[in-house]
Amino acid sequence: MKILKQMHNIKLIISSFMMLALVMSCTNTDDDDIIIIDNEPDFSGTYAQEDQMGRPAVNTVFVSSSSKDMFNVTIPSEQNAAFQTMFQTNLEGLSPAYANPGDENALGLDSAAFTGLLATDVLNVSLDGTTTFYDGTNVLTGRALADDVITVELLLIFGGEDFSENPGLSNDNVDANDKPFLTSFPYLASPW
Amino acid sequence: MKNNKTIFGIALLAIVGSVMIAADHIDAPAVQGGTSDITDFYAFQGTNADNMVFVANVQGLLSPSTTAEAMFDENVLVEFNIDNTGDNVEDLVIQAIARDGKMYFFGPTVPSATGLNSTIETNATVSEVDITSYGDSEFVTTNEGMRFFAGPRDDPFFMDFAQYSAIIGGTATSFNNPGSDTFAGTNVMSIVVEVPKAMIGTSGTINTWVESKTKQ
Numbered sequence: 001m002k003i004l005k006q007m008h009n010i011k012l013i014i015s016s017f018m019m020l021a022l023v024m025s026c027t028n029t030d031d032d033d034i035i036i037i038d039n040e041p042d043f044s045g046t047y048a049q050e051d052q053m054g055r056p057a058v059n060t061v062f063v064s065s066s067s068k069d070m071f072n073v074t075i076p077s078e079q080n081a082a083f084q085t086m087f088q089t090n091l092e093g094l095s096p097a098y099a100n101p102g103d104e105n106a107l108g109l110d111s112a113a114f115t116g117l118l119a120t121d122v123l124n125v126s127l128d129g130t131t132t133f134y135d136g137t138n139v140l141t142g143r144a145l146a147d148d149v150i151t152v153e154l155l156l157i158f159g160g161e162d163f164s165e166n167p168g169l170s171n172d173n174v175d176a177n178d179k180p181f182l183t184s185f186p187y188l189a190s191p192w
Numbered sequence: 193m194k195n196n197k198t199i200f201g202i203a204l205l206a207i208v209g210s211v212m213i214a215a216d217h218i219d220a221p222a223v224q225g226g227t228s229d230i231t232d233f234y235a236f237q238g239t240n241a242d243n244m245v246f247v248a249n250v251q252g253l254l255s256p257s258t259t260a261e262a263m264f265d266e267n268v269l270v271e272f273n274i275d276n277t278g279d280n281v282e283d284l285v286i287q288a289i290a291r292d293g294k295m296y297f298f299g300p301t302v303p304s305a306t307g308l309n310s311t312i313e314t315n316a317t318v319s320e321v322d323i324t325s326y327g328d329s330e331f332v333t334t335n336e337g338m339r340f341f342a343g344p345r346d347d348p349f350f351m352d353f354a355q356y357s358a359i360i361g362g363t364a365t366s367f368n369n370p371g372s373d374t375f376a377g378t379n380v381m382s383i384v385v386e387v388p389k390a391m392i393g394t395s396g397t398i399n400t401w402v403e404s405k406t407k408q
Contacts, residue, residue, distance in 0.1 A: 041291035043312040047269040047405035054401035056215040068220035122399035131236040168366025172352040178376035186341035191379040
């Protein structure tokens with residue numbers, strides 16, 4: 001009986017220690033420990049690409065309907081070889097002036113050069129200062145929430161060498177968001 | 193509200209007619225209207241100029257009445273890709289995926305493989321934030337100098353999509369002035385990450401893009 005009681009005491013001590021360990025890990029604020037207690041989420045498996053995006057509206061405007069899914073699963077380093085010709089054809093279809101020899105947009109890019117830039121659908125971002133799609137001075141140094149990217153793209157497609165051509169097509173006259181952005185994280189406005 | 197409905201009707205007609213444009217909303221048949229449809233990608237310097245902010249939005253054109261039910265799909269991995277060597281191949285990734293009401297973030301880290309197929313980089317720095325519910329004030333967490341948010345937000349994109357569609361469709365010859373923001377009053381599901389620039393490069397220009405990837 002005495003031995004049994006001692007055994008029981010040992011069990012109690014061991015289970016007390018286990019309880020203590022559990023309580024300690026529960027109150028430990030380290031994220032990894034919390035994940036273990038919560039049953040670690042399953043992050044296994046392979047994830048295959050469905051959609052991708054660098055600059056705004058590129059797939060929608062420059063890729064032909066039958067190729068839109070393919071564009072989304074072509075890695076950026078291979079997009080120029082696969083799509084630049086299609087981009088140029090579609091640009092000249094949208095804005096026929098580009099088909100004229102020597103015709104350029106306000107960035108000084110002709111049809112081949114402009115579509116050569118756009119076909120690799122990545123967003124260029126400066127680590128050194130102003131980040132904007134276009135602010136009148138800086139070009140393609142990022143994309144800020146308030147940037148009027150559609151008007152910039154319309155100007156580059158339809159606006160000619162000095163943004164003066166096709167005024168009815170080169171500005172959608174929606175210049176700002178419908179809610180003010182926040183000045184601090186998370187920057188985007190609360191939902192409607 | 194009546195005006196909104198009219199706009200939605202026009203937008204839907206435009207979608208059916210396949211003459212649509214948006215930042216990347218409903219851009220391709222395989223993804224449009226689904227949980228992996230990326231609507232927008234932003235990258236800009238933070239309020240703290242030592243930081244860079246990345247925003248990925250998915251599931252566009254959520255009306256206020258449908259936003260409360262909108263959820264991140266646990267089978268969709270959202271991956272921010274960063275090329276800091278100029279070859280348009282990702283050198284670093286930041287991965288985001290939802291599990292049980294939280295958004296988990298991995299990285300920035302060198303991916304174990306580049307390209308179309310990814311595994312979740314569980315050996316990288318792991319961060320998490322509770323996904324903010326519709327109507328609640330936002331949950332934000334910080335870890336190792338980074339900040340994280342996930343949840344519904346106003347769609348920051350603005351454009352007269354309906355009039356563009358009319359022009360492309362041949363029923364109009366120019367934009368209206370003033371135009372009408374087709375995305376006014378609509379929401380998206382947002383993932384926002386702010387990271388110290390020192391984690392992603394030194395100086396000069398990086399190339400960035402966002403991908404959605406579904407579990408096989």
